[in-house]
Amino acid sequence: MRSVSVVGVGQLPVEKASELSLRQLGGKAVRRAIEDAGVDRVDALFASNMLADEMQGQKHIASLIAEEAKLFGIEALQVRAAMASGAAAIRVAFLSVASGEADVAIAVGAEKMSEGVVTPVLSKALDAKKEVPDGATMISKSAELKRMYLDRYNVPEDGLVNFPVVAHDNARSNPFALFKKAVSPTEVQNSRVIHGPLRLFECSPICDGAAAVILAPSEQARAYNPHPVQILASSVVTDRFRIDDRQDPLQLEAAQRSSHDAYRKANINREDIHLFEVHDAFSIMACLQLEAAGFAESGQGWRLAAEDEISLRGQIPITTMGGLKARGHPIGATGLYQACEIVLQLTGRAGENQVRNAEIGMMQSIGGAASTVLTHIFGV
Amino acid sequence: MRSVSVVGVGQLPVEKASELSLRQLGGKAVRRAIEDAGVDRVDALFASNMLADEMQGQKHIASLIAEEAKLFGIEALQVRAAMASGAAAIRVAFLSVASGEADVAIAVGAEKMSEGVVTPVLSKALDAKKEVPDGATMISKSAELKRMYLDRYNVPEDGLVNFPVVAHDNARSNPFALFKKAVSPTEVQNSRVIHGPLRLFECSPICDGAAAVILAPSEQARAYNPHPVQILASSVVTDRFRIDDRQDPLQLEAAQRSSHDAYRKANINREDIHLFEVHDAFSIMACLQLEAAGFAESGQGWRLAAEDEISLRGQIPITTMGGLKARGHPIGATGLYQACEIVLQLTGRAGENQVRNAEIGMMQSIGGAASTVLTHIFGV
Numbered sequence: 001m002r003s004v005s006v007v008g009v010g011q012l013p014v015e016k017a018s019e020l021s022l023r024q025l026g027g028k029a030v031r032r033a034i035e036d037a038g039v040d041r042v043d044a045l046f047a048s049n050m051l052a053d054e055m056q057g058q059k060h061i062a063s064l065i066a067e068e069a070k071l072f073g074i075e076a077l078q079v080r081a082a083m084a085s086g087a088a089a090i091r092v093a094f095l096s097v098a099s100g101e102a103d104v105a106i107a108v109g110a111e112k113m114s115e116g117v118v119t120p121v122l123s124k125a126l127d128a129k130k131e132v133p134d135g136a137t138m139i140s141k142s143a144e145l146k147r148m149y150l151d152r153y154n155v156p157e158d159g160l161v162n163f164p165v166v167a168h169d170n171a172r173s174n175p176f177a178l179f180k181k182a183v184s185p186t187e188v189q190n191s192r193v194i195h196g197p198l199r200l201f202e203c204s205p206i207c208d209g210a211a212a213v214i215l216a217p218s219e220q221a222r223a224y225n226p227h228p229v230q231i232l233a234s235s236v237v238t239d240r241f242r243i244d245d246r247q248d249p250l251q252l253e254a255a256q257r258s259s260h261d262a263y264r265k266a267n268i269n270r271e272d273i274h275l276f277e278v279h280d281a282f283s284i285m286a287c288l289q290l291e292a293a294g295f296a297e298s299g300q301g302w303r304l305a306a307e308d309e310i311s312l313r314g315q316i317p318i319t320t321m322g323g324l325k326a327r328g329h330p331i332g333a334t335g336l337y338q339a340c341e342i343v344l345q346l347t348g349r350a351g352e353n354q355v356r357n358a359e360i361g362m363m364q365s366i367g368g369a370a371s372t373v374l375t376h377i378f379g380v
Numbered sequence: 381m382r383s384v385s386v387v388g389v390g391q392l393p394v395e396k397a398s399e400l401s402l403r404q405l406g407g408k409a410v411r412r413a414i415e416d417a418g419v420d421r422v423d424a425l426f427a428s429n430m431l432a433d434e435m436q437g438q439k440h441i442a443s444l445i446a447e448e449a450k451l452f453g454i455e456a457l458q459v460r461a462a463m464a465s466g467a468a469a470i471r472v473a474f475l476s477v478a479s480g481e482a483d484v485a486i487a488v489g490a491e492k493m494s495e496g497v498v499t500p501v502l503s504k505a506l507d508a509k510k511e512v513p514d515g516a517t518m519i520s521k522s523a524e525l526k527r528m529y530l531d532r533y534n535v536p537e538d539g540l541v542n543f544p545v546v547a548h549d550n551a552r553s554n555p556f557a558l559f560k561k562a563v564s565p566t567e568v569q570n571s572r573v574i575h576g577p578l579r580l581f582e583c584s585p586i587c588d589g590a591a592a593v594i595l596a597p598s599e600q601a602r603a604y605n606p607h608p609v610q611i612l613a614s615s616v617v618t619d620r621f622r623i624d625d626r627q628d629p630l631q632l633e634a635a636q637r638s639s640h641d642a643y644r645k646a647n648i649n650r651e652d653i654h655l656f657e658v659h660d661a662f663s664i665m666a667c668l669q670l671e672a673a674g675f676a677e678s679g680q681g682w683r684l685a686a687e688d689e690i691s692l693r694g695q696i697p698i699t700t701m702g703g704l705k706a707r708g709h710p711i712g713a714t715g716l717y718q719a720c721e722i723v724l725q726l727t728g729r730a731g732e733n734q735v736r737n738a739e740i741g742m743m744q745s746i747g748g749a750a751s752t753v754l755t756h757i758f759g760v
Binding site (some may be wrong): 001002021023044050053054056057058059062063064066069071073075077078079080081082087091092095096098099100101115121124125126127128129132161234235236237238239240241253254344367368371372377 | 431458501748
């Protein structure tokens with residue numbers, strides 16, 4: 001198997017409602033990544049998007065984005081894993097280059113959530129036969145998990161507030177972030193109850209965005225870019241589909257197994273990781289991910305946040321450019337933003353948000369209620 | 381790159397309306413393929429489906445089908461390219477095994493079209509901004525192409541009737557086919573006009589179905605199956621998205637380029653191909669594909685049909701088990717049915733439909749109005 005590296009990244013600012021169409025968002029992110037990489041050809045494009053079927057009435061987006069980016073005639077496919085679709089596109093672009101079928105592959109994610117009512121559409125990541133008819137939504141399932149977590153481990157009601165506080169703090173100097181302002185712990189804890197016990201500031205926002213990464217064989221990477229970033233591991237693991245069918249809903253088993261699978265593939269230990277881009281669609285998920293990946297014991301993840309160990313100078317920096325909460329979570333694009341941010345960190349281009357001496361970064365994306373989890377580890 | 385072979389196939393009968401749910405269809409096809417291959421483990425599952433977002437309210441099907449098939453914890457992703465999604469799943473399963481990331485990968489397609497009104501949903505494979513608002517549907521665009529073809533090449537109005545006649549003839553002895561009955565040229569030509577000049581019997585039906593193939597490295601294939609079938613080529617090519625933006629709408633350039641890319645990868649000539657599973661969603665598309673792949677000059681594809689050169693004992697047998705027209709076209713499953721049928725042909729298991737001495741077979745899948753075309757060549 002060929003080793004694969006990232007040779008270029010491209011991001012658009014996340015916006016509440018972009019003036020660009022979905023295809024324009026995707027096409028522009030692709031062009032930015034091409035420019036960053038300085039490549040003169042692309043063999044394959046793997047597109048990620050979750051909501052265009054309903055939001056834009058469009059079910060054939062890979063070919064459309066390729067055309068918009070003026071990449072005529074190339075391979076173009078769409079890859080999905082619900083909210084983890086962005087990482088899924090990276091996964092397949094990785095397979096494409098690793099196998100030798102492509103020498104230059106792009107993974108691009110684009111989402112335009114501003115054109116309709118998204119909550120019921122997002123619920124389609126749950127079980128349409130056994131959960132949605134009973135009234136479940138992504139928000140209600142996350143609220144359940146938070147309640148269970150607070151109760152079982154006697155966590156104070158405001159035990160998770162530092163997750164959004166750190167995310168917002170880091171978003172301030174990220175030019176691509178949606179919310180470039182700090183929030184205080186009090187503001188988080190006083191924010192509107194969305195679905196008890198979940199509060200508004202614990203939930204990622206509805207927004208538009210697009211981002212892309214360009215992959216090439218590591219052997220050829222320096223021909224394009226003097227500072228390539230190697231993909232040390234790519235892992236996908238599924239769990240029992242419904243939370244209620246799992247032995248312990250608070251153990252994200254797919255996240256646990258995917259993390260360890262990735263450590264093994266990258267031949268590293270958890271301690272070697274300098275930053276961790278988590279899937280903080282809801283603060284509780286970030287907390288459970290820290291535990292699943294081994295950064296805290298069960299029931300102790302919230303303490304990492306409370307004790308400020310997740311900030312840029314903490315033991316394990318997360319959401320270093322704002323995370324899903326404050327950079328924004330344009331669903332199908334999110335995994336690509338995570339990857340772009342890690343590349344910026346590992347190449348010393350993260351500006352005020354730079355994690356010192358960052359050489360290994362991990363990202364983890366969650367589809368549905370952690371039914372599908374993808375982990376990627378990058379290194380320089 | 382590792383050579384990849386098919387070591388097992390699984391098909392369910394195509395039905396007007398299946399009693400099984402979408403996940404059950406997918407899960408059952410997977411179990412059948414696993415049984416056929418005799419594998420004791422699966423590393424990765426790539427699922428194909430086009431319509432579940434709207435038809436079943438389900439956007440997270442790969443993980444769901446993996447669970448239904450009792451493949452807990454494996455990698456599972458969905459792959460799409462509109463109506464070519466089945467072939468897209470094969471493409472990614474191929475990349476997964478070729479790269480070395482998986483030793484046993486499944487591509488499965490499942491579609492349940494019977495649970496709603498599909499025509500407007502199918503139109504989402506066209507341009508939602510520039511075609512659909514003008515009233516375009518997959519049917520209307522195909523009707524346009526047929527009109528243009530008949531007019532430009534002075535083809536008689538009934539010039540294409542042999543495409544459905546041959547498909548139906550071949551479906552008669554395929555236990556998985558929807559329509560197991562012959563139709564006469566007169567019946568085709570007298571069938572109801574759906575969208576002038578397209579008639580009912582030139583259009584593939586709305587139906588439910590699921591099929592799967594299991595891939596493994598060719599080196600290990602005989603450990604599972606004494607008669608593996610090698611994937612000699614896998615190719616994806618895109619065209620200008622809209623027919624109206626192409627220099628000549630009757631030249632399916634993506635099909636042309638994908639065919640030739642596949643011949644090159646397989647290191648064969650067109651003449652070496654013993655059967656060709658085309659994407660006869662509409663007879664005109666089968667006709668244009670024969671031309672694009674080089675089996676006929678432009679404007680002459682219809683003659684191959686009229687002169688009976690596409691039947692089992694003709695120069696280039698197509699739709700050997702009924703094709704999309706008569707086996708059925710449960711969209712996301714179609715590419716998998718095509719692959720299963722070619723494997724049966726190349727391993728001498730096609731029963732009454734056996735193409736004699738078949739050693740090399742090609743399948744081609746079309747997404748949207750040939751905006752995305754996938755070609756796979758198989759050999760023994």
